[in-house]
Amino acid sequence: MDSFQQTLFKLKRYWDERGAVIQEPYDVEVGAGTMCPETFLRVLGPKPYRVAYVQPSRRPADGRYGENPNRLYKHQQLQVILKPSPDDILDQYLGSLEAIGIDLSKHDIKFEEDNWESPTLGAWGIGWQVMLDGLEITQFTYFQQCGGIDLDLVPAEITYGLERLVAFLQGVESVYDITWTKGVKYADVRLADELQFSVYNFEMANVDRLWRLLSEYEAECKELLAKYQDYTDKQRFPVLATYDQVLKCSHLFNLLDARGAISVTERVGVIKRVRDLAVGTAKIWADQQA
Amino acid sequence: MNFLLEIGTEEIPHWMIPGALKQLATINLFGATPQVDATPRRLVVRAIGVPERTPDEAQVIKGPPLSAGDRAAAGFAKKQGVELSAMTKMGDYYELRKQVPGRAVRDILAETLPATILGIQWPKTMYWTGGKTGPRFIRPIRWMVALLAEEIIPFEIAGVKSGNATRGHRKLGSSAIPVTFASYEGELRKNFVMLSADERREKIVTQITRLGAKPDAGLVETLTFIAEYPTAIRGDFDPAFLELPAEVLTTVMRHHQKYFSVESAPGKLAPHFVAVMNTNGDPEGLVKRGNERVLKARFNDARFFWDVDQHKKLIDRVPDLGNVTFQAKLGSYLEKTNRVVALVDELGGNAHAQRAALLAKCDLTTEMVKEFTDLQGVVGGLYARHQGEPEAVAKAIYEHYQPLSMDGEIPATHEGRLVALADKLDTLRGCFAVGLVPTGSKDPFALRRAAQGVVKILVEAKLDYKLDDLATGELREFLLDRIKYYFREIRAFKYDEVNAVLASGCGSLTDVEARLSALAAVRPTENFEPLAASFKRIQNILKQAEFQPRDVLDQELLEDGPERDLYTEFVRVRDAARGESYQRALEQVASLRPRVDTFFDKVLVNAKVERVRNNRLTLLHNLLTEFSTIADFSEIVTSHQTVHNAETAVRSGDQKSS
Numbered sequence: 024m025d026s027f028q029q030t031l032f033k034l035k036r037y038w039d040e041r042g043a044v045i046q047e048p049y050d051v052e053v054g055a056g057t058m059c060p061e062t063f064l065r066v067l068g069p070k071p072y073r074v075a076y077v078q079p080s081r082r083p084a085d086g087r088y089g090e091n092p093n094r095l096y097k098h099q100q101l102q103v104i105l106k107p108s109p110d111d112i113l114d115q116y117l118g119s120l121e122a123i124g125i126d127l128s129k130h131d132i133k134f135e136e137d138n139w140e141s142p143t144l145g146a147w148g149i150g151w152q153v154m155l156d157g158l159e160i161t162q163f164t165y166f167q168q169c170g171g172i173d174l175d176l177v178p179a180e181i182t183y184g185l186e187r188l189v190a191f192l193q194g195v196e197s198v199y200d201i202t203w204t205k206g207v208k209y210a211d212v213r214l215a216d217e218l219q220f221s222v223y224n225f226e227m228a229n230v231d232r233l234w235r236l237l238s239e240y241e242a243e244c245k246e247l248l249a250k251y252q253d254y255t256d257k258q259r260f261p262v263l264a265t266y267d268q269v270l271k272c273s274h275l276f277n278l279l280d281a282r283g284a285i286s287v288t289e290r291v292g293v294i295k296r297v298r299d300l301a302v303g304t305a306k307i308w309a310d311q312q313a
Numbered sequence: 314m315n316f317l318l319e320i321g322t323e324e325i326p327h328w329m330i331p332g333a334l335k336q337l338a339t340i341n342l343f344g345a346t347p348q349v350d351a352t353p354r355r356l357v358v359r360a361i362g363v364p365e366r367t368p369d370e371a372q373v374i375k376g377p378p379l380s381a382g383d384r385a386a387a388g389f390a391k392k393q394g395v396e397l398s399a400m401t402k403m404g405d406y407y408e409l410r411k412q413v414p415g416r417a418v419r420d421i422l423a424e425t426l427p428a429t430i431l432g433i434q435w436p437k438t439m440y441w442t443g444g445k446t447g448p449r450f451i452r453p454i455r456w457m458v459a460l461l462a463e464e465i466i467p468f469e470i471a472g473v474k475s476g477n478a479t480r481g482h483r484k485l486g487s488s489a490i491p492v493t494f495a496s497y498e499g500e501l502r503k504n505f506v507m508l509s510a511d512e513r514r515e516k517i518v519t520q521i522t523r524l525g526a527k528p529d530a531g532l533v534e535t536l537t538f539i540a541e542y543p544t545a546i547r548g549d550f551d552p553a554f555l556e557l558p559a560e561v562l563t564t565v566m567r568h569h570q571k572y573f574s575v576e577s578a579p580g581k582l583a584p585h586f587v588a589v590m591n592t593n594g595d596p597e598g599l600v601k602r603g604n605e606r607v608l609k610a611r612f613n614d615a616r617f618f619w620d621v622d623q624h625k626k627l628i629d630r631v632p633d634l635g636n637v638t639f640q641a642k643l644g645s646y647l648e649k650t651n652r653v654v655a656l657v658d659e660l661g662g663n664a665h666a667q668r669a670a671l672l673a674k675c676d677l678t679t680e681m682v683k684e685f686t687d688l689q690g691v692v693g694g695l696y697a698r699h700q701g702e703p704e705a706v707a708k709a710i711y712e713h714y715q716p717l718s719m720d721g722e723i724p725a726t727h728e729g730r731l732v733a734l735a736d737k738l739d740t741l742r743g744c745f746a747v748g749l750v751p752t753g754s755k756d757p758f759a760l761r762r763a764a765q766g767v768v769k770i771l772v773e774a775k776l777d778y779k780l781d782d783l784a785t786g787e788l789r790e791f792l793l794d795r796i797k798y799y800f801r802e803i804r805a806f807k808y809d810e811v812n813a814v815l816a817s818g819c820g821s822l823t824d825v826e827a828r829l830s831a832l833a834a835v836r837p838t839e840n841f842e843p844l845a846a847s848f849k850r851i852q853n854i855l856k857q858a859e860f861q862p863r864d865v866l867d868q869e870l871l872e873d874g875p876e877r878d879l880y881t882e883f884v885r886v887r888d889a890a891r892g893e894s895y896q897r898a899l900e901q902v903a904s905l906r907p908r909v910d911t912f913f914d915k916v917l918v919n920a921k922v923e924r925v926r927n928n929r930l931t932l933l934h935n936l937l938t939e940f941s942t943i944a945d946f947s948e949i950v951t952s953h954q955t956v957h958n959a960e961t962a963v964r965s966g967d968q969k970s971s
Binding site: 090091092094107108110113117127128129130131132133134135136138149151155156157158165167173174175176177191194196283285286290291 | 327452485614638
């Protein structure tokens with residue numbers, strides 16, 4: 024039986040063999056691998072790109088103090104982007120499952136409709152959830168739009184839910200029982216994060232300060248966005264740094280949401296604030312690429 | 314010739330497939346009848362007897378007028394590619410008669426099939442190649458088989474060329490299988506694809522029945538179009554989970570996992586489930602074990618949610634509703650809740666009904682409903698019971714989303730009905746007030762369903778509220794539309810009867826229903842339709858005469874004979890019908906018929922003396938208004954169409970002498 028990290032190695036090797044850049048996780052908090060610049064920005068513009076990376080994804084509202092066997096504040100996704108999508112992409116994907124030891128002739132695989140949409144990112148796509156013996160192991164999406172921009176080259180996005188997938192492979196019922204590496208359980212590595220971040224996110228995060236931070240990051244982002252038009256050397260313009268501000272805002276929004284600090288009337292407005300930043304950044308990136 | 318078209322795609326959403334097949338069944342095969350089939354990965358059209366060529370066709374092309382002269386004709390001929398001598402003259406024009414030879418059907422299909430295929434309408438499409446302007450389809454097309462008389466019909470879509478090779482099941486079949494029309498279905502079967510949906514459906518039903526599950530028709534249909542090679546297996550779960558409410562267990566199994574539940578006795582769940590795989594078997598029990606583990610985790614979640622949710626009672630969750638959006642322009646569920654409580658009070662709801670209205674939406678803040686949204690209401694009801702709320706309150710919360718469809722049950726308790734009614738009415742009033750009115754097929758807030766629910770509850774619970782008290786203006790019209798729909802489509806009343814009854818006004822729906830039933834009962838009787846025709850005639854005469862009721866009827870002016878007889882009968886019927894049931898009253902009204910007939914036979918309404926004329930019109934007017942309170946008979950479509958035209962009716966009266 025492969026450990027958690029051995030399975031990751033195999034998946035990375037598989038996509039390495041298919042020409043993907045193997046990236047390390049992005050170092051700003053994100054709610055999903057899709058939000059990393061390696062996906063959100065790279066899918067824009069006419070340049071082909073292939074990338075795979077593991078992304079720890081933080082969803083403050085999903086924290087359960089480490090008490091729920093299947094729900095995590097921070098779970099890990101293996102995110103694969105193939106732009107443009109090759110014709111045999113689904114077969115390649117199924118091949119990756121075989122590569123980690125799943126004999127598909129003995130299992131039941133189904134592709135069930137599941138389209139993806141992110142209002143905060145101005146993004147949507149068409150796809151499926153992939154069901155393995157009744158377990159959703161992957162989200163598969165053909166991106167159609169990102170940052171409000173129709174995509175030139177339609178990429179395939181494959182998002183593996185790693186904890187679920189490995190729990191399946193190892194036959195354990197709680198993610199905390201996953202063998203991370205020999206003699207080390209998932210709980211040994213991650214349980215403290217789950218507990219402590221749940222406490223912070225739900226009980227201790229300072230709401231007023233979070234709001235101030237949100238405004239500060241937003242202001243920084245807006246200021247940068249406003250400077251692009253008159254900036255002469257466009258390629259030098261720090262759109263990547265601008266995008267980091269968007270991610271900060273998005274994460275702060277999620278934190279405030281988990282604290283129950285966003286009222287009904289505010290909610291739509293804050294989502295729009297973040298979306299405007301994301302769309303503005305996407306436009307600049309696309310312009311730089313053109 | 315035999316025709317075979319297979320559009321090979323990535324997995325199409327199951328619910329869209331039947332609609333696509335309906336469209337493909339109308340494909341033009343020059344007289345041959347298309348037979349359509351589909352699996353999630355292929356849309357197939359087959360036909361026998363497709364002609365090789367279309368027939369030659371005689372064509373007449375009109376040329377310039379003779380007056381334009383030979384030069385014009387020569388120019389025309391040149392443009393048509395013929396000699397001037399080929400032109401003939403017809404009347405004042407030149408014309409060209411030519412025989413257009415038929416074409417090879419293969420050539421025509423090669424030209425038209427791409428547009429036919431890409432012309433299929435889907436609820437949502439995507440592009441996958443060629444950017445935004447590239448071809449759009451439901452999912453990427455990966456291969457195509459197109460054969461006519463075993464030869465390929467050549468065409469290309471999105472870089473995919475048509476050919477003669479199909480693909481089998483994703484894992485069990487081969488990925489390049491040359492086929493002919495004759496071998497096609499058999500080759501697929503050898504490669505673990507059952508082409509016929511009927512066959513797949515039958516296999517699913519047979520297998521799950523054998524495994525002890527009840528075939529839920531909707532789920533069977535879903536799985537029929539999810540699997541190319543369906544095979545059912547049975548799994549088990551820990552009987553300890555049976556402590557959880559059956560509603561929760563069933564929802565997890567059916568809606569989240571697409572499993573069939575198994576009962577040990579009617580209404581009693583057994584600790585088993587039946588899953589349908591898209592493969593040929595599970596000899597090692599791996600799939601069974603996998604599904605069991607998923608279900609166990611799901612059930613554990615549900616148990617966890619149940620336990621966590623009990624830490625905060627429903628009543629303590631009311632303030633939290635302020636954080637749940639009902640609709641951006643209509644504020645939170647807390648505001649909605651306050652409105653619904655007030656409305657239930659206004660409708661005369663008792664303390665239990667008001668309590669239920671207060672708690673009805675609280676389950677939206679529970680973990681259980683956040684996870685299993687289909688269970689909204691149900692979970693609230695179960696929690697209320699668990700937390701010691703009175704049974705009437707629990708039941709009302711449980712069922713306040715009902716009816717879920719036109720055929721669905723309305724709530725069983727009076728409290729449940731009031732809360733359901735008030736909840737839906739509030740949604741309708743709110744949305745209409747801020748301009749969120751359904752248009753065409755767009756109805757994002759499911760207002761039609763809400764309105765239909767209002768109507769269904771009012772009628773079937775026999776609630777006596779007057780429509781005018783419940784709704785005004787645009788919403789009243791919207792509800793009227795649903796009322797008509799309900800009585801026509803669900804209750805099978807004839808459309809003209811519904812129109813006739815509603816034309817006489819719409820008070821409470823119980824009254825509308827009573828009048829409709831009476832009308833439908835009297836309608837087949839001998840006198841009714843002729844009388845209805847006469848009423849329509851009366852209405853037309855009054856309209857034609859631009860009659861304004863001013864004077865009371867002057868009995869002195871009545872002419873002895875048919876006119877006075879009609880009046881006497883009118884008074885008799887009026888008195889006899891008073892206080893009677895609608896049906897008895899309508900029977901009485903119908904008995905007027907001979908006198909009305911005689912009146913129109915013998916009496917000239919359009920009398921020369923104005924006073925007499927007005928008096929007659931007054932008589933007819935009184936007759937019409939007095940007897941139109943149950944139904945407006947002029948709305949009844951009769952088989953006696955002769956009096957439809959007002960003018961004719963009056964003029965024919967004119968020709969008679971009085």
